[in-house]
Structures are given as C-alpha cells and as structure tokens.
Amino acid sequence: xxxxxFLVEKTGERIPCLLNPASVIVRRLAxxxxxxxxxxxxxxxxxxxxxxxYTGGGTTEILLDLLFDVNIAGSTPTTEDVRDLTRPLTALxxxxxxxxxxxxxxxxxxxxxxxxxxxxxxxxxxxxxxxFTLNGAPQRxxxxxxxxxxxxxxxxxxxxxxxxLSLEDLPDEVDVxxxxxxxxxTKGAGETDEDEGSSAERLxxxxxxxxxxxxxxxxxxxxxxxxDPWKVSAGDLVMIPPASSxxxxx
Numbered sequence: 154x155x156x157x158x159f160l161v162e163k164t165g166e167r168i169p170c171l172l173n174p175a176s177v178i179v180r181r182l183a184x185x186x187x188x189x190x191x192x193x194x195x196x197x198x199x200x201x202x203x204x205x206x207y208t209g210g211g212t213t214e215i216l217l218d219l220l221f222d223v224n225i226a227g228s229t230p231t232t233e234d235v236r237d238l239t240r241p242l243t244a245l246x247x248x249x250x251x252x253x254x255x256x257x258x259x260x261x262x263x264x265x266x267x268x269x270x271x272x273x274x275x276x277x278x279x280x281x282x283x284x285f286t287l288n289g290a291p292q293r294x295x296x297x298x299x300x301x302x303x304x305x306x307x308x309x310x311x312x313x314x315x316x317x318l319s320l321e322d323l324p325d326e327v328d329v330x331x332x333x334x335x336x337x338x339t340k341g342a343g344e345t346d347e348d349e350g351s352s353a354e355r356l357x358x359x360x361x362x363x364x365x366x367x368x369x370x371x372x373x374x375x376x377x378x379x380x381d382p383w384k385v386s387a388g389d390l391v392m393i394p395p396a397s398s399x400x401x402x403x
Contacts, residue, residue, distance in 0.1 A: 155266040157219075159245065160340055162260040162272070165387070168241045171221045173265070178216040184208040213302040215263060215271065221294040234290040235282070242296065245275035262340065263300055270358070272305035317368035322399055323375050335363070335393040339385055356382045356391075363393050372399060 157170040188195040188204040195204050221238045223231075232238070248256045263271045277299040282291035339354045356374055357367035364372075374382050376394045385391070 157217075157263070157265045157269075159242065159275075160262040160264055161245075162262065165340075168245075168261075170219050170242075171225060171238060172219070174217050174219055176218070180214040180216065182212040182214070184210040184212075214276075215273075215300040215302070217298045217300065219296040219298065221296060223292045233286055233292065235292050235294045239280060239294050239296050242275070242298065243278050243280065246278050260303060264340075270354075270362075271300070271302055273300050273302040275299070276301045317366065318371050318399065323371060329376075329394045329398055333395045333397075337363070337391050337393050339387055339389045339391065354385070354387075356385060359391065359393070364396055369396070372396075 157173050159168045159170075160166070161168070185205045185207050188206045219242075221235050223233060223235050223238070245259060245261055248258055258274045258276075260272060260274060263269060263273065275298060279297045281295040281297075282293070283295070284292040286292065337359055339359070356370035356379070360370040360373055361367040370382065372394060373379070373391060376398075377391050379385065379391075
C-alpha cells in the first residue's frame with residue numbers, strides 16, 4: 154500500500170509519512186455570509202432563517218491524524234527523538250519569505266495512491282508527544298494536521314468520458330493544432346512498501362485528471378510515443394492531446 158506523502162510544489166521535495174491515517178475527515182465550508190443592510194444584519198420577525206449572501210468560493214479542509222513512533226519497524230532516519238521525523242511536516246505550517254518578498258506558506262500536494270492528489274497548504278498542526286527517554290526525547294507523536302485545499306489549475310474540472318479507450322480505437326496518426334495541445338509535468342508519486350524509492354505519476358492518473366477516465370492513458374502513451382508507461386519519470390513533460398483527436402471519442 155502506498156504511503157501518504159506531501160510534495161512541495163516549488164522544490165519538488167517529498168515528505169513521506171511513517172504510517173497512513175486510519176481515517177480522513179473532509180470538511181467543506183461554503184462561501185456564504187449573513188446578508189447585511191445599511192444599519193447592520195438584515196432581520197425580520199417573519200423570517201425563520203437569517204437571509205444569507207453567497208459570496209463565492211468557500212473552504213475545503215482535510216483533517217489528518219498521523220502517528221509517528223521511533224520504535225516502529227521501518228522508521229527512518231534512526232533516531233531516539235520522534236520530532237526528527239515530524240519536523241519536516243510541522244515546518245509546512247511555518248511561513249517563509251517568497252520570491253516576491255512577501256511572507257507565505259508553501260504550496261504542497263497531499264498525495265495518497267491515485268485516490269488523493271490535492272493541492273493546498275498546511276494551515277495548522279498539533280502534536281502530542283509521548284514516551285520520553287531519560288534525557289527528555291519523545292519517542293511517539295500523534296500529529297493532527299489541518300490541510301486547506303487551494304485552487305489547482307492543473308486539476309480543472311472535466312466532463313468524464315464514459316467510453317473506455319482500447320488499442321483498436323487509437324488513430325494511426327494524430328494531428329493536433331498547437332492551441333489545442335496541453336502539457337503536463339509529471340510529479341513524484343507516493344512511496345510503496347515494496348519499493349522504497351519514488352516514482353512518477355502513472356499515466357492512468359494523468360488521464361483521469363484530463364479526461365475523467367483512466368483508461369484513456371493509451372492516448373497519452375501513443376501520442377508521446379511512450380513504449381513502457383511504467384518508465385515515466387518525475388519531471389517528464391508529456392503532451393495531452395484533446396479527446397476529439399480520437400474521432401467520435403471512441
């Protein structure tokens with residue numbers, strides 16, 4: 154099973170978690186506020202509910218409870234202080250100075266297999282430390298994180314394609330006007346228990362993002378002349394042809 158990881162957008166740094174969370178809470182707050190008049194909140198004796206104004210936007214939060222313990226097999230690096238394992242995650246909630254000279258928190262991706270790939274920021278962390286050594290080093294950490302989703306231009310909403318794409322559906326030649334061609338730079342994927350290294354996004358994940366159907370990975374592979382879809386590396390630039398390049402969309 155692939156582990157939860159956080160990928161820093163600007164640097165490409167990958168911060169893995171020791172164990173996957175047992176549960177994930179997703180909380181959505183719509184962009185609404187009480188409707189106001191010139192003298193204050195708009196009220197009325199006949200109203201059953203306060204009138205509200207839709208302001209647009211809103212907030213999506215992902216709440217994670219993560220466990221770190223230096224005595225769990227596979228924890229790296231070897232240390233007696235569990236904060237050595239959690240510090241890269243807690244640092245994501247600390248501000249820094251950006252290229253424009255203004256303070257900011259880093260944009261990161263919450264990645265877990267192919268089911269979760271969310272761009273956002275770590276807005277809050279709370280850490281409960283347990284099992285201290287004689288010199289005061291904690292050996293276990295219960296880390297609670299609040300992750301707030303950000304607008305992700307690479308994950309635009311797509312109308313899912315109902316039809317799967319087979320090899321027979323692929324055209325012999327694909328001629329796509331330059332203005333209809335999109336480009337996607339692959340990002341690192343989560344670490345697996347079998348392979349301690351990191352790999353790139355799979356083509357089926359990319360196809361699901363752009364076409365709404367992972368089976369359309371074959372079109373991306375054929376258009377980019379990728380013979381082995383398992384050998385796509387993080388940082389590779391792949392071209393995304395439009396679905397219309399397959400005639401009647403298969």
